[in-house]
Amino acid sequence: MRTENELKEVVRQANRANELFNDPMIQGFILSIRGQILNEFESTDLKDESKRLAAWQKSQLLNMALREFKKKIKEGQSAKLTLLERAQQKIRKIL
DSSP: OOOOHHHHHHHHHHHHHHHHOOOHHHHHHHHHHHHHHHHHHHHSTTTTTHHHHHHHHHHHHHHHHHHHHHHHHHHHHHHHHHHHHHHHHHHHHHO
């Protein structure tokens, strides 16, 4: 079980990840990179498996990075709920 400070740090990191992930400039970069990868894949000769594989691998790497952002954001949401539940338990003990 995480301490309150650890949970707060998870929330802080998740907030930062959310800010970055939803930043219009970052979203523009993501779209640009995705477009470049797609263009690279589509412009590669069908017989050139190594270039097509390289483009596919780049796409998978981008997807992996995006999944990590989303995972960090979800962890923060979960940590917020845990902090809220703990605060409610403390209030119930007082009442």
